[in-house]
Amino acid sequence: MVKPIQKLVDELPTGGITVSALRALDFVVPGQWQNLVGFDNTIKAVTMEEDPALIQQIGERAIYLYNDESQGYQRAQWLYETVDSAASALGAAALANKVGENISFLGFLSNLTPKPEKAQSIDLSIKLVVEVVAFCQINGIPGDSIGDFVSALADYGGESLMRMAALVCFDGLIPLGPDFILKAGSTINNLNPSDLTNNPVFKSVSSLIPGGSPAGQLGFIGQSFDNVKGWMGDFVSSRNLTPEKVVNNLQNFVEISKDKLDYLGAFLDVTTNYYTHTGTQTLARRLIERAVAEI
Amino acid sequence: MNTAMFSPRWLKILVPLMLSMTLVVTACGSSSTKTTKTPDPYKSVQNNKVPAVAKQAVDGSKFNRFFPSAGDGYKTIPAQEKKGFAEYKLNKGTKTVAMFSISDTVSVPDAAAKFKGSTKKIGGYPAVETGKTATSVLVADRFQAKVLSRDASFTKSDREAWLKKFNLSGLANVK
Numbered sequence: 001m002v003k004p005i006q007k008l009v010d011e012l013p014t015g016g017i018t019v020s021a022l023r024a025l026d027f028v029v030p031g032q033w034q035n036l037v038g039f040d041n042t043i044k045a046v047t048m049e050e051d052p053a054l055i056q057q058i059g060e061r062a063i064y065l066y067n068d069e070s071q072g073y074q075r076a077q078w079l080y081e082t083v084d085s086a087a088s089a090l091g092a093a094a095l096a097n098k099v100g101e102n103i104s105f106l107g108f109l110s111n112l113t114p115k116p117e118k119a120q121s122i123d124l125s126i127k128l129v130v131e132v133v134a135f136c137q138i139n140g141i142p143g144d145s146i147g148d149f150v151s152a153l154a155d156y157g158g159e160s161l162m163r164m165a166a167l168v169c170f171d172g173l174i175p176l177g178p179d180f181i182l183k184a185g186s187t188i189n190n191l192n193p194s195d196l197t198n199n200p201v202f203k204s205v206s207s208l209i210p211g212g213s214p215a216g217q218l219g220f221i222g223q224s225f226d227n228v229k230g231w232m233g234d235f236v237s238s239r240n241l242t243p244e245k246v247v248n249n250l251q252n253f254v255e256i257s258k259d260k261l262d263y264l265g266a267f268l269d270v271t272t273n274y275y276t277h278t279g280t281q282t283l284a285r286r287l288i289e290r291a292v293a294e295i
Numbered sequence: 296m297n298t299a300m301f302s303p304r305w306l307k308i309l310v311p312l313m314l315s316m317t318l319v320v321t322a323c324g325s326s327s328t329k330t331t332k333t334p335d336p337y338k339s340v341q342n343n344k345v346p347a348v349a350k351q352a353v354d355g356s357k358f359n360r361f362f363p364s365a366g367d368g369y370k371t372i373p374a375q376e377k378k379g380f381a382e383y384k385l386n387k388g389t390k391t392v393a394m395f396s397i398s399d400t401v402s403v404p405d406a407a408a409k410f411k412g413s414t415k416k417i418g419g420y421p422a423v424e425t426g427k428t429a430t431s432v433l434v435a436d437r438f439q440a441k442v443l444s445r446d447a448s449f450t451k452s453d454r455e456a457w458l459k460k461f462n463l464s465g466l467a468n469v470k
Contacts, residue, residue, distance in 0.1 A: 004337070004341050006335070006337050006341075039337075047426070047428060047443070048427070048428050048444070048445070048447075049426040049427060049428060050427075051426055054425070054426045056336060056337075059336075059337055060337060060340045061403070063337055063340050063341060064340060064343070064345070064347040065347045067341070067343075067344065067347070068346050068347035068348065070346070070348075071347055071348065071377065072377075138375075139374065139375045139376070139377075140355065140375055140376040140377045141376060142373035142374055142375055142376040142381070142382070142383075143359065143373030143376070144356070144359050144360075144373075148373045151372055151373070152372060152373050152374060155372050155384065155386070157389075157391075286374075286375065289374070289375070289382065289394060290375060290377070290380060290382065290396075292429065292443065293380070293382060293394065293396035293398060293441050293443065294379075294380060294396075294398045294402070294403050294406060294439075295403060295405070295406055295425070
């Protein structure tokens with residue numbers, strides 16, 4: 001049985017490595033993310049309503065919508081959770097009791113293995129594709145044209161924008177360096193379908209990636225990457241983002257040695273589940289917006 | 296110990312596992328501090344497996360053309376489109392100030408029932424205020440057009456003014 005949406009939102013953590021790592025990215029998207037947790041709390045924040053009877057009514061409609069599998073919300077949640085590997089979720093849970101302490105990344109170092117550039121590039125592009133697919137599962141394909149759809153994506157804010165900031169920083173800049181878009185782009189262009197089918201992240205979500213066959217899916221992944229690389233490039237350059245700036249901000253909660261950035265990438269991969277965390281928040285928000293409109 | 300004998304994947308699984316065992320031990324130790332859980336207010340609906348959207352609901356794409364066009368510093372952005380539902384954001388600059396929606400109440404009969412006895416009309420259709428932030432009209436006894444404030448600056452009279460800009464008579468003809 002799937003976990004009820006109200007439980008997923010109620011149980012979102014208020015601390016731990018994922019939350020600390022995301023807070024460290026506030027300088028990238030200032031004020032966009034407040035780590036909204038709790039189902040009723042989210043209803044109040046989204047709708048600006050206070051009346052308990054009305055909150056209950058909105059909550060009930062949201063639960064009906066979520067529980068109806070044909071509405072796509074459960075698939076979106078599954079995608080967000082699955083793309084954060086099982087190992088990351090475990091790592092995050094294990095370290096959740098370290099809140100407030102300075103986590104010694106160096107103590108962890110001997111247990112970490114940086115991902116090869118190829119695997120990291122595939123991870124990055126698959127997370128992007130998951131974003132697009134989850135968006136469509138949650139929102140449908142709104143509007144009347146492709147232009148409408150692109151404008152909906154461009155209007156990302158709040159936790160969705162924070163998720164993209166984390167993707168750029170934690171899965172791009174840190175493990176692959178400042179020219180990560182170029183590196184990942186050229187890796188993806190030279191992939192064979194078998195590279196994809198051997199990748200654990202791809203394997204876990206491949207059933208929901210459009211394309212029909214691994215070759216077709218590779219085409220879809222390449223196209224999606226091409227479509228968003230301009231946006232990512234602007235995101236990085238307009239904020240003058242560098243790996244160093246990201247590391248400086250992460251240093252507020254984790255001891256990092258700057259010559260070990262590839263290990264830092266592996267550390268963040270194992271210890272955070274930012275797709276699940278912010279994905280649950282995005283889903284709850286959109287679900288609640290629909291529920292309050294429909295009652 | 297020779298760590299080379301462990302593949303990276305194994306390590307990735309092993310390390311968190313070992314760490315999580317530590318957590319389990321810690322968590323058990325503190326179980327006496329647990330507080331009593333309040334009952335789940337959503338328990339009754341959670342177990343109800345009724346489809347959320349009726350089969351005969353109109354496709355959301357049919358609603359798009361009845362939303363108001365913006366301008367004058369405002370911009371509308373398509374936000375959601377599902378069977379029986381379509382929604383747009385109203386942005387002023389980069390700030391979302393309101394949400395516009397059209398829904399087919401065939402899936403949510405209570406949504407239509409709330410208009411019974413309504414004496415207020417907007418654009419000639421029965422209108423209802425819900426809570427402090429929503430104003431809606433019922434068109435053709437079936438389609439609900441709603442404007443929801445998402446910023447304190449967007450008032451009740453703004454909601455009513457924007458509702459009049461929907462093509463409500465067009466919406467009345469949707470089959």
